[in-house]
Amino acid sequence: SSLTSVFSPSCIAEIYSSTLLEPNHTSTQSLTFLLTGVPGLEAVHVWISIPFFLMYLLAVVGNALVMVVVAGDRNLHEPMYLFLAMLALNDIILCTVTVPKMLVIFWRGPSASTFAACLTQMFFVHALFLSESAVLLAMAYDRYVAICTPLHYTSLLTTSIIGKMGLALVARSVVVVIPGVLLILRLPFCRTNVIPHTYCENMGIAKLACASITLNSVYGLTAAFLTTGLDFILIAISYGLILRAVLGLSSGEARAKAFGTCGTHICVILVFYTLAFFSFFTHRFGPRVPHHAHILLANLYLLVPPTMNPIVYGVKTTEIRVRVLGLFHQTKSFPLVVVTPNQKIILVATSKL
DSSP states (O other), rough: OOOHTTTOOOHHHHHHHTTTTOOOOOEEEEEOOEOOHHHHTTGGGGHHHHHHHHHHHHHHHHHHHHHEEEOOOGGGGGGGHHHHHHHHHHHHHHHHHHHHHHHHHHOOOEEEHHHHHHHHHHHHHHHHHHHHHHHHHHHHHHHHHHHHHHHHHHHOOOHHHHHHHHHHHHHHHHHHHHHHHHHHHHOOOOOOEESSSSSOOOOHHHOOOSSSHHHHHHHHHHHIIIIIIIIHHHHHHHHHHHHHHHTSSSSSHHHHHHHHHHHHHHHHHHHHHHHHHHHHHHHHHHHOOOHHHHHHHHHHHHHHHHHHHHHIIIISSSHHHHHHHHHHHHHHHHHHHHHOOOOHHHHHHHHOO
8 A cells, every 4th residue: 555655646746746747737636537348348248257257366376376385485495486486476466456447347337447546557557567577587587597507597696686686677667657657647638538448558548638648659669668678589589598508408308398398488478478569559550450359458468477377387397386286285184184193193194295
């Protein structure tokens, strides 16, 4: 709640209105937006909600398990697993910021959102998306160091460095998104208050303004290229160098294992960036794309990666998979251990879990 208050539109307006912003003649205190869901598909909102709800459930449970396993096992407090835990936390928050409101719209119809609430949601959606991209870049760097320069791994990725990387990616997200919020605050709103979407995002709000949004669009394009665009390029370079190193391995088994691991990672990365870039560019350059297709993809790029990440990065990672299965085995065997009167048998049974 403290973070929300710090970055609330009213607080930002007070600080910057006298220096950075043109006066907004619209009374934002009383301004309310109406989120209507996926345009043209209102009749099937209930059916659309079923896969969305299931993906949200899988994303929250799967990522929570990854976090619990990594936090509870000191042997997993290594760079790769710490990055996985960061990604899992980011995914849970990103889903929770958008999906519950989305499901309310699907189940109960159009939902009102105040100007402050809409800008707060917009801030977190874009900041968390940038954080996700940054964590994927950090994970690609981790794999590059582990495979291409393994002798320097422990010196290049210490716990202290990982902590600083975590703070840096949060700071980058906040610094990049805040100007976008400020540019929205300077706009007057005198047209419709209906947003044909399931959540509030930058261009969706800006297009409702009765003033030029060229500055908003230019800043959005520039920020996107310098953050997610650059992240994608650096990730591609990292995996290119990893591929070259893997092809140089003499062991066929080692090559197959490396290809299997990197291949699944690359698939998830491609899904994340393809959906995100398509959604981003259709807002600006894709007027012929059906609006319902754009909105569905804008929802999927916030849901599909968080659902896939714990499966690809968690289940495919042997150490995490074994420990997750161990959690369920322990839960299942626990009552038998309690009711057994022989202390030695308890110890033996516990040691086999």
